[in-house]
Amino acid sequence: MSRPVIGISTYQDPARWGVWEMPAVLLPAAYPRLVRAAGGLAVLLPPDDAADAARETVAALDGLVIAGGADVEPARYGAAPDPRTGPPARERDAWELALIGAAIEQRIPLLGICRGMQLLNVARGGTLHQHLDDHTGGPGVFGRHPVTPVPGTAYADAVPETAVVPAYHHQAVDRLGAGLTASAHAPDGTVEALELPGHESLVLGVQWHPEMGEDTRVMTALVEAARRGSRTPGAGAPADVAVAVS
Helix, strand or coil: CCCCEEEEECEEEEEEECCEEEEEEECCCHHHHHHHHCCCEEEEECCCCCHHHHHHHHHCCCEEEECCCCCCCHHHHCCCCCCCCCCCCHHHHHHHHHHHHHHHHHCCCEEEECHHHHHHHHHCCCCEECCCCCCCCCCCCCEEEEEEECCCCHHHHHCCCCEEEEECCCCEECCCCCCCEEEEECCCCCEEEEECCCCCCCEEEECCCHHHCCCCHHHHHHHHHHHHCCCCCCCCCCCCCCCCCC
């Protein structure tokens, strides 16, 4: 059986290699490694600026991952920026929100990681805490903390026990977006996973970084959902499932 095609969002940043220094489309290599380890075929999605491009891109996929990264601009959820919030990434926000909307509309499995989970919440009208302490291991170092699933959720189906996860974030979900429910928590009560129950497709978000650990179960849930809903790329027909992570 062919591997499901899993698209992963990327972003544009200045980069330097050899004698060159210019804007480049970037993504940490751990993301496609995790997709491959879970049985998927990873493809990287360069940013675009059109909603039609997002719909066309998603129609060519079996599953979608929205990667972690920069803070979501507070204006997206009607808030003034906290001094500790990072600079806006407006083009990335617009592109990834369009991808999320297209995946939900087309019922394509979607996984949002860290920022991806936060964007999913904002896409559904939710808000974010702009700063939390103690959810990193220090600048440039991933922390680790336990995450406990909520029984009866899709996340609990994939990871039924409390698991220690790699985390690096200073923002998190505050008010849940329309239709979303929390499906895992950190010891301090932070929402660590959320999903959209009752939707025709599975929509899941996780706040930590599964690509930085050894546990493939979250990504495997996405890949298996994509396999069940696999269709001819580009056909535009809806698949059965969708998943997201921040």
